[in-house]
Amino acid sequence: MEDVKAYEKILATFEKSHPKIDVEFKPFQATEYNTILATGLSGSAGPDVAQLRAYGGLQPLVEAGRLVPLDGRVEALSGFDAKLLEGAKGHKDGRIYGVPFAYQTLQVLYDKRLFGDNGIQPPATWDDMIAAAGRLKAAGITPFAVAAGPDATWTLPIVHEIFGNARYGSARFRDALLSGAKKFTDPDFTASITLLKDLEPCFPKDVVAVKIPDVQALFATGKAAMYPTGSFDLAPVLAANPSLEVGAFQVPPSTPGRPTRPRRSNWSGGWRRRSSGGSTRASSSSCPRSPGSRRRTRCWPRWRRTTPPTARRTHCSSTSGTASRTATRSSGTRCRRC
Template identity: 40%
Template sequence: MAIQRSTPWTTPRNRHIARLALAMSAAMFIGACGGGSGASADKVRLTMWTWSNEATTAFKKAGIIDAFEKANPGIDLEVVAQLDKNYETLLTTGLAGSQSPDIVALRSYGVLSSFADSGDIVPLDDVVKDWSGFSKPALAGAKGKTSGKYFAVPQGIQTAQVYYNKKIFADLGLGVPASWDEFLKAAQKIKESGVAPVVIPGAVAAQISLAAEILGNARRGAGDFEQAFLEGGKNLTDPDNVAAIGLLEQIQPYLVDNVTSVTLDEAVTLFATGRAAMFPSGAWQVTTFANLGAEIDYGTFDVPVNPDWPSKAVTVSYADGGWALAKRSAHPAEAGVLLNWLAGAEFANLYANAMGTIPARDGVTLKNPRLAEMYQRYQSAPSTYLGAAYLRYGSPSGTDLLGEQVQKMWLGETDPAGAAKSVQTGIEAWFRPADFQ
């Protein structure tokens, strides 16, 4: 089964090639979209690009644009969604042109750092006046790896946890498991009832990697392992990380049939229709289920730990993008006004509630009770998604490698130790712990 790899945009060379290949067609595209042109004789129009249609809708329908323009009557704001699949390619060309957008949404960590290294976006340390409200994980995703400076105002945080069907659990007399052993016992009871206990999108490397992180972060040692990994004291062949990967082997008897062929959409459908009882995934699924109109009563929990594990239960989390200032913005002063507003609590409240995301800063009250519960757990015991935060700066990415190796493990072609060794060997082509110190 061929696994779906992600396509991280990680090197200036790749982006230079894209500039040459797309220059003529993109010039026409950018001219149609506009950017940085005055809205009227006495107003400045700022153009913001994002990969997300949902974000564009939120800005327009949740009152975000209206709130900004009311506070800044001399500035109009236009938010444009570009094609998600080709976003970084379009952005590369757009940022190089004379009609550059003013503000751009960028994915955190590796993608952001690559654009920072190219010089297409500018540092914001002195542009944004107050960074104090943002959480440490959110700020970590907004830094360029080379310079250590801030290049984006954080958008939000994604948490990752296990979704479970409350009706299935109640019908079988099951509660939220209090240990990993209880988790496996619950899975066995669900399987005996004729329902698939767990669904994972096993055809998609990034989704397998995410599930592996949700299940194994605490078993690996959570923050203690992260620190040792970045200091060079441990690598991915460490016995605790091998044991964490081994949890994916332990749950194999409880996965949906033909798991290595299951796509993300299929996994969502299986859970939403009650054909799978548990689904390890990100906080964004709250919005997905709501948009589907799925009549499912579900809850979430962090993976419970056994007493001999090196960490308590944690909420896996990672920075979920940010707003950056284009170097070729025609209106950098006004763009700076917008960025400072985006860094404030008013925007954070509007955006987090409209998008259904965990906020990147304090001063936010989430109206959705499920998201509020996730946010509370995150505040109590956050732990970084290692692959997203550190292993996507080069090729092959650690998340692609891990997804491929877990799939091979499910197919009987490797074991946890072999999988860990293959991932470690793969990232050694580019990963250096000293780069993150």
């Protein structure tokens, strides 16, 4: 709920310039949002405009006919790069159901002071990163701030993407998977999961019980040196410790010859108008060794987490008679929100 005040300010400005439109703003927790929204859109009590998860998260509502296609309805869509609109399209009909509002990256954030105090430089190779993690752990510092508690399991694909995308083949694997040429049992993909399991000793103790606010606090207070996450997490971390000096690096590939590049988060969201129709290995206790008329508009944004990201920006568009209403909203390597 961290963006409530920002939205109140944004919507007050919007309503001032659109006096015939009254926006009723109602936020929800991320863990509750999907169910609440699906229920709301199936009846008459749901929102006119809502923020949704993109890609696969969008499809059930599209297929149920709960959303209005925006092709030809929102002129600004013509100014977006086609790649940015992929997450807002229906898989079957290829039509656009949302307007992108942010483009963010996934990487490892690091505490510059802890790195300096322990003689560590941002890693240029996988071996460098593992060696740095081992040195930090020996100094009593948690190397990587990772949460895997019940409320944080959705972040694990993000962590996997940050550490494993170069190992499994990134976009090449995705394209091969979609074409049927490869499966999730492909050796490179399973190796990327093993890679993550091998890093578990570098994560907080009892990681499966750790919550997102816990890891944000670990990093903000200097108890963890690295935080694999999206740029959306900078806001809550810096709000907790404004003096924290934060750097960032892309994880070097674990396999020589496989390039690593900034990742775009696959977590997406955006404002969409509703339709009028209703092999893991046992981990050791130490970090792994390196391998080689006035109308009331109901507006529902979704919230990624309880102590979440930076403000997300969104675009809300619908029409009431001759008056169109627009609202903006704020939001991580595959993180395009649409």
